[in-house]
Amino acid sequence: MVKSGLERLLKESRKDLLDRRLGLLCHQASILPNLTPAWVALKAKFSQKLKLLFSPQHGLFGEKQANMIASYEIVEPETGVPVISLYGPRLAPEPEHLAEIDILLVDLQDVGTRVYTYIWTLLLTMKACSKNGVKLIVLDRPNPIGGKIEGPILEEKFFSFVGLAPIPMRHGLTIGELALYLCQKFSLDLELEVIPMEGWSRDMFFPETGLPWVSPSPNMPRFETSLVYPGQVILEGTNLSEGRGTTMPFEVFGAPWLKVLALKEFFSKIEGIKVQIMHFIPWFDKWAGKLCQGIRLWIKEPQTYQPVKTTLLMLKEVAAQNPEFTFRSPPYEYEWSKSPFDIIVGKEELREALITQNEEHILTLLEEGTKEFQEEVEGLKLYV
Numbered sequence: 001m002v003k004s005g006l007e008r009l010l011k012e013s014r015k016d017l018l019d020r021r022l023g024l025l026c027h028q029a030s031i032l033p034n035l036t037p038a039w040v041a042l043k044a045k046f047s048q049k050l051k052l053l054f055s056p057q058h059g060l061f062g063e064k065q066a067n068m069i070a071s072y073e074i075v076e077p078e079t080g081v082p083v084i085s086l087y088g089p090r091l092a093p094e095p096e097h098l099a100e101i102d103i104l105l106v107d108l109q110d111v112g113t114r115v116y117t118y119i120w121t122l123l124l125t126m127k128a129c130s131k132n133g134v135k136l137i138v139l140d141r142p143n144p145i146g147g148k149i150e151g152p153i154l155e156e157k158f159f160s161f162v163g164l165a166p167i168p169m170r171h172g173l174t175i176g177e178l179a180l181y182l183c184q185k186f187s188l189d190l191e192l193e194v195i196p197m198e199g200w201s202r203d204m205f206f207p208e209t210g211l212p213w214v215s216p217s218p219n220m221p222r223f224e225t226s227l228v229y230p231g232q233v234i235l236e237g238t239n240l241s242e243g244r245g246t247t248m249p250f251e252v253f254g255a256p257w258l259k260v261l262a263l264k265e266f267f268s269k270i271e272g273i274k275v276q277i278m279h280f281i282p283w284f285d286k287w288a289g290k291l292c293q294g295i296r297l298w299i300k301e302p303q304t305y306q307p308v309k310t311t312l313l314m315l316k317e318v319a320a321q322n323p324e325f326t327f328r329s330p331p332y333e334y335e336w337s338k339s340p341f342d343i344i345v346g347k348e349e350l351r352e353a354l355i356t357q358n359e360e361h362i363l364t365l366l367e368e369g370t371k372e373f374q375e376e377v378e379g380l381k382l383y384v
Helices: 005-011 038-049 118-132 175-185 223-237 260-267 307-321 340-345 348-356 359-367 370-380
Strands: 022-026 050-055 082-085 103-107 135-139 150-153 168-170 192-195 252-255 273-280 292-299
Touching: 005 038, 005 103, 005 135, 005 192, 022 038, 022 118, 038 050, 103 118, 118 135, 118 175, 135 175, 150 307, 150 359, 150 370, 168 307, 175 192, 175 370, 223 292, 223 307, 223 340, 252 273, 260 273, 260 292, 260 307, 307 348, 307 359, 340 348, 348 359, 359 370
Parallel strands: 022 050, 022 103, 050 082, 103 135, 135 192
Antiparallel strands: 150 168, 252 292, 273 292
16 A cells, blocks of 8 residues: 555654644645544654644535635644635745644645646645745655656646646656645745655555545545546636536536537547436536536546546537537636636636637647656656
C-alpha cells in the first residue's frame, strides 16, 4: 500500500515541529487509511500546537457545490480548531491568520487536472506564506490518474482561479511536485518542504495505491470520475450538461437537443472507451428538471485513453450536428468578462478551431508546449 505524506509525517519523529505553531490546509479527503481525518491525527500528535485549519473550495467537509458558492468560518467540532475558508470571503490566508502560526501543513487530494481549484489555492497560499515568513510543508498524495500529460498549455492571458500558471490540462504531477514547480516558476522566497509518499510510481492509477477513495469534491464521487474529468470539465464552458445534478457527474453528459446516435458512432472509433446512450434529468445546474439525451462514458483502458483529445474532438462533432450548441457566458469562477470556455481550455484558438471544424489545428494546439513543460519539470519529479 502507498503511504501518503501525512502517514509518513505522523510516523516520523519531528522534534522540529513540537514547539512550533501549526496550521493545516485540508479537506475531507485528507485522511489516513483508516479514515481518520488529518486534523484529528495531527491534533493528537501535536496537541495544542495545531492552531488553525484552512479549507479550500467546497468547504472542509465538501458540502458546497461549485462555481462561486462560498464557504465561511466554522469551528471543527471534533477538535475545536477554528476553520478559515479560502474560498469566498478570501482566496488566500490573510496576514492576521499567518501571524498565528509558524508552519503551514498542506494535505490536499488533487485529481491531476489544471481546472481544479485546490492547486491554485495552494499557489496563492504559498505566495502568502512567502510574504509573511511562514514555512510551508506539503504532505504529498497520489495523482489519481498517473503521470501522463495532455495539453493544451494555459496561456497567460487566460489566467484565472482555474489556472494561474502555464501548465497542461492533464499535468501528470503530484501536488507536492506541483508545489516545487510553482515555487520555482514564480521565484518564491519560501521555505518549502515536501514530504513524499512511499511506494507510489507514475504509472499507477488510484486503485493500485490501496488507499480509500474519499470524494475530494462533491462532483468527484468515484475514481472513475477522475479518469474522464480532464476532458469532460471542458463542458463547463458550454451549454451541454456535464452531468452535475446527477449521480454520475462528468461520466454522463447531454442536453435536451443532443443528437446521441451520431455521437455513439463517433465514440466507437475512440481507443480505450465504450459508451452507452442514456437519458437523464439533472436536479440542479444546467438543464435542471429537463430530460436530456445523453451519453455515459465507460473507460475500459485507462492507460491508452486520452480524455482531453477525446472531449475536444467530440465537441467538434456536437458543434457540427447541433445548431443549439453554444459556449457559456461569464461569470465563471470569479472571472466576470472572459469566456469560460477560453479560461478552461487555455487557448482562444481552440474555440475557433471547434467552430471551423479544423481537426488538424485542434490536435496541433493540444501538443503545443507540452514537450517544453516535460523538460521544465523533469528535475523536480519525486517519483519514477
